[in-house]
Amino acid sequence: MKDSFKHGVHPPENKEETNKLPIRQFSFAPLIILPMQQHIGAPSKIIVREGQEVARGQVLAAADGYMSVPMHSPVSGTIRKISKVPVISGQMTEGIFLESFHSSGQEVSEGSPISVDASPEQILKGIQDAGIVGLGGAAFPTHVKLKIPDGKSCEFLVINGIECEPYLTTDHRVMLEQADDIFMGIRYLLKCTGAKEVIIGIEANKQDAADLLTQKIPAGMPVTVKVVPVKYPQGAEKMLITSLLGKEVPSGGLPIDVHAVVVNVATTAEIGRLLPHGQGIQERVITISGPGVKKKGNYLIPIGTPLRYVLEQVGAADNISEVYMGGPMMGVAVSNLDISITKGTSGIIVFGEQDINKTDKIFPCIKCGACVGACPISLNPSKLGILAKAEAYETMADDFHLMDCFECGSCSFVCPSNIPLVQYFRLSKSILRKRKTAKPAAVNV
Amino acid sequence: MFSKTLHISTSPHIRKGVSTDTIMQNVVWAMMPVLIFAVFSFGINALLVIVTAVVSSVLTEHVLCKWSNKESTISDWSAVITGILLGLTLPPIFPLWMTFLGGVFSVAIGKFVFGGLGYNLFNPALVGRAFLQAAFPVAITTWQSAFLEGRFFSISSSVLAFPFAEPKVDSISGATPLSAFKFDHVMTDSSDLALGLISGSTGETSAVIIILGGIYLIARKMMNWRIPVSILSTVFVLSGILYLIDDTIYPSPLFMLFSGGLMLGAVFMATDMVGSPITPLGVVIYGFFIGLLVVVIRVWGGLPEGVMYAILLGNALTPQIDNFIRPRVYGTKKTKS
Amino acid sequence: MKEESLWFIFINASLINNFVLAYFLGICPFLGVSGKMETASKMGAAVTFVMIISSVCAYGIHLLLVAINAPFLQLISYIVVIASTVQLVEMIIKKMSPALFRSLGIFLPLITTNCAILGVALFQTSKGYGLAESLAYSFGAGAGFTLALVLMAGLREQLDFADVPKVVKGTAITLLIAGILSLTFMGFSGLGS
Amino acid sequence: MSESKTRSPGTQTNDGSKKMLIAMVGIGVVCALLIVFTYEGTFGRIEMLKAEALEQAVFKVLPGITKTGIFELTSEGKFIPSDGKDRTKTLVYAGYDDQNTLKGIAIEAKGQGYADILKVLYGYDPASQSIVGFYVLESKETPGLGDKIEKDENFLSNFNGLSVALSEDFKTVINKVIPVKFGTKENSWEVEGITGATISTRAIGNIMGESTATMIPLIYQQQESFAFAPNAPTK
């Protein structure tokens, strides 16, 4: 078995600044802004009205169908307004403005506790009701992911504790501090997936977490902890499966096609923490780091806390220039500080004006092949980039597997010519998606 | 609070920090020892030839950019590399006006018409060299012996030939080991070849120094080591087989490796990133192909040396190789071509 | 007198004296159809095929013309027979296999006025080749034509995405590449001497 | 473009076929006539020019002759008089003086040069057992470089008395003709090259070496076959 996937890159880690800092509770913002679109799938459906007083933990919005999860109130307070709120994509979506009470410890849990012995269907329902989505960043509804399609079977449950993005240390801290919750979560997951073996994958730079988890494995639980080499993007599902199981997920397929299900370690911990109490997700651990902030660290921040408030509290410099939600490799640059923390936010990285090297001159592609040697799925980003520039989008998808690209950013990271490859690919994919939906109308011969 | 306008750009937000111009600069540094040895062994003639080649390349690039209302691209150092490489492949007593013409041709036809750096299909310096070879076959096969007395002070009259006039060859010419072998079956000692105690193009004589430059670039990861390794090993193995078959007709593999422009070509020219395939396997095939052609042309061809043609043909073949050799994409079955 | 070996005839026709790059035969299709790899390789295959057929035809006609002592009909009978053979082949393919016609047949009319085909027929006659030699020669010429065409197509496909200055766009840049290719094929000269 | 409008689909009548037949055959006949008249009109002159050119070449390589005769090599290795029409046969040209005595034989040879096949004609004098003249019939050698083999006087002087003396049994050439580098000619059987045109001159040297090695013994042994034949073109 290979001990790692092919290619990949080694960006500077920058984790040492926060990986020793314990998770701290963050203060409640006076105004919480909750967009309903926090996960992949249908937005949650608001079931409260303006002016209504709500308690912490109360369900504010229900799941709108199967590909959706409910939203719980992160604070006790009053619904001020239901209107359009900005989200990170730059769009305005439906959302709730929630004015929090100054000091209210009141908390309700509307759901019913789910025991580990419940049926798989009940557990899945419980996970959905808890509003749990993938906390690694993708925010894919977890119950959907855990539902094993008919005719497929799950043998391996992979717990993803890799966290390969530079700066981020949330999973690291969660593993160190919430080991019991993790194993509780694994119990639920084993039950609902029917997996026979659990592998916790941890990168070599988090040896302490690996040691701790190995130590704490409950007797009789089929869990192994595997330490994998430090390499970006080790944390990507497909890469991790290759590293741990030596199998490749087929192009366009899912981990279940190789009998595996991958769940993020923080998500697992959350399942283990919430389900026994019938609670919903209200806050999450976020790493705040980067040269632009003074009080770096890992914080437990209520969902919906406005970014501006967070930055003020952690002492961000006045001249901040770039803010990313997520890590620096795949995170999204923020254009509007009035957006708020969502379930998918794993980190906030802040750069001040002086920290940015803006003289990245773009040279023509010299076909050096650095990107080919970096792409974890062996695409040819150089060729793809050239094709994208020439707007040959169909060729990119048909002949060069564009759609397999998951935008990890390794190619752009190594490109000596500073070509915005990832942006090209993202653009090409979005255009192709648009064309696919528009096609039937255009050609009617 | 937060008074400045935010900046947004695409992920990834961090970069490795090696840029194209630094790569180019490093290639220039790696070639410096070769250049110095060229001047050391061939004297001021070689210096004049190389300097002229560099000046004409850079000047052509600048002028053409200005003409087409583009920003001058001489700062990316690629024109300097083209100039140095061209200079290194010319005989030390090559007339300066021809050298200048070669530089102009290299940059204008070899690179600029294709759209500049990154788009050139062939190695520009070799395009210039091939042009000169075809245009002035006599001048380009007239060599100066190495380590002549007074080489640092006396300039050959052929170097200073009047523009468009035929150069007059003075009596200092010597034969290259390859033509000596091809036409007179005279073998040159391998150690002389390795150390560069022979005549030849300005930069091709000392294999050892060229290898040092290559190792520097490989260590800095600014060169694909597979290319020189595959070319040289192909030449070594093929000529070794021939040598074993009949050592009276065919030269020894070491002689093949160290003679002529093979080292210079394999290390500095075939490795031109733009003209070589992009995948590791493709690169090995490219190297094998070049090595094969070098052996074929040297052993059976009409010309004593074929490295230049082999590399140019390798460049021409690169799009095909890239077309057929594609890495197997993760999660897919065998690649379809 | 030393007889030329078939192998040498093949190498000579394909590499040393490449029909396109050294003899300038078939330049029009070379410039016209070398834009895309796919069409180029098909065109190359079609030309090679027709070359071999017309080479055999030409060999037969030559024997016939010698027999009836009418050398002056050489050119006209060659071209007419080649043209009609091509047309016949085209029609047969069209009828027999529409799929093959779509991929190959569309090039056939182009081949009629391809001087490389007639060139092969004329050269093999003037060189006095026998049947086997003619076959080697026409196959070599076809292979050389295909090689040049395919190399060119690969290079031009890359150029599609290049920032080529407007003045040289089109035929001029193709000719420049052809010139460079012609320079590089000079490396083969003297092969086998 | 415009006439097609009048033609509706599916009207391939017999009438049309007849018209096609007449048109094709008619034009074919007209063409045949045109070609034949041109051919007839120019035939004599072309033949004359060609013969003249060849003869001139033979005269060039065999100094001092006034008449020539053509002979072909049979498959048994015998030389018989020929009309020179069958180009697949190996032909040689005998040269005679006014007294109809054989002065020498002109032999064609070919081989691979730098660019393409080289064809040369050289004159052999059996009396002195040496080559007495040399002429390039066909060459595509690089102009200004390889084509010096046609003009370079020093090079051409190689073939004035190039030794091809035969061994005792007249079956082999004692010293095969070989090419050497410029300035290193020491023996009369060596062909001295031209600086800068090494490849072409070496090719010539090799062609000569090959051809003389096979042809000279054959010719020397059959000198009597080349006796003056009256049907040969004379001058």
Next chain:
Amino acid sequence: MSPELKNIALKDAPSSTDEFIKGLWRENPVFVQVIGMCPVLAVSNSAENALAMGLATAFVLVMSNVLISSLRNFIPKQVRIATYILIIATFVTMVDYAIQAISVDLHKSLGAFISLIVVNCMILSRAEAFASKNTVSKSAIDGLGMGFGFVFALFCLGSVREILGNGSIFGFPIFPESYQEWIIMILPAGGFFTLAFWLLIFNHYKLKKAKS
């Protein structure tokens, strides 16, 4: 057939001088239409060869244009290509013998390219696009124009290649003895480069015109 050629045929009747000039310049077969390239490149290594070849081609073009246009109503559509080729081949054979009768040397240096005039696409395309639709006199003028355009182009190439490659024009040296010939110009590669250079000039001229 290219759309340009179609357009030529569709245009309203221009004057005969127009018809002549267009072939020389505006629709020059070599520089603008880029057809009939093989002989253009192959025999343009000296001005003399280029001129001879050009004239031979022009003769065939004019003659075949005339004959085809006079027979245009007699030839059925289905067999037109076959008959055109017959007619062209006939004239080429005639020219071939004529040149042989004039000078064996010239014939030798033009080589097989005289025979290859048959497959010069320029001639067939003129027959198709023009002669088959126009009157005899018009076709003759068109043939003359195109033919001289062809001669002009060949001469442009041949003279440049001979001057640079041999230091002479029509065999007369024009440079001092010490001139260094650019041998590449006489080689095949030089042909490609020279034609590219001329096309470049034409393109430049066209672009400039388009701009203003």
Next chain:
Amino acid sequence: MTILIALLSLGGLTLFLAVMLIIANKKLYVYEDPRIDEVEAMLPHANCGACGYPGCRPFAEALVKGEMLPGKCSVSSEDGRNAIAAYLGVDAGMEEKRVARLACAGGSNVAVVRAEYEGLSSCRGAALISGGGKGCSWGCLGHGDCEKVCDFDAISMNEFGIPIVDEAKCTACGDCVEVCPKDLFSLHPISHRLWVACKSLEAGDGVLEDCEVGCTACGKCAMDAKGDLITMKYNLPVINYSANHQTQVPIQRCPTGAIVWLDEKQGPIKGAEAKKIIRKGKLKMGES
């Protein structure tokens, strides 16, 4: 003798060929309507796809088959269409000329940019990164993808980064509609001159914070217009073009000038009250 040989052989050859061709012509003939070529030659060869077919040839086939009328080709000149119609003996089927209209007027002089975008100079590229950094999430990003994609030079970016459509050149091919990531373009008959130049779904001051010329959904235009010409939907006025829309009344009281009258000669004309805002200092927008 030679003459005989020549005549016989060449005559025989041509006879053989003629017979062969005749047979081939009968047995192997594949019919294709010659009119397709003719019609294709008459089309403009723009292959723009405005007619709904992938290119001019398929359109020509459709024309010959009678599935389409020449008027569908918006690129052809009037004469060209008529010529095809006359050739095919059909009605030209003229349609009213349509042009592309942009539903935004927020140039850099009036609209706020919240974050500076760095990267590919492309709206579609910018839109993927936090929406492109413009204050208004619906507004034009101004990188000119529409200008680049337009084959007819009908679109040019003005000094404030807003595309201006040249009605004379526009062929309504729809390329700009497809390319705009914010879906701001739509094709309209040229007579539609009453136009809402805003797509913001927000209302009130929220709009004005981001853009001075945005629609605040005040509803005055809907009140002033006769009948059901204008209705407010999702905080935007929706014009019912099937009603009588040749009126400038609705634009008069618009406080921001979001609803305009696109005059054929003068360009966009704003209502009396909107002008005050514009006069306050910033330059006029949207006029070429």
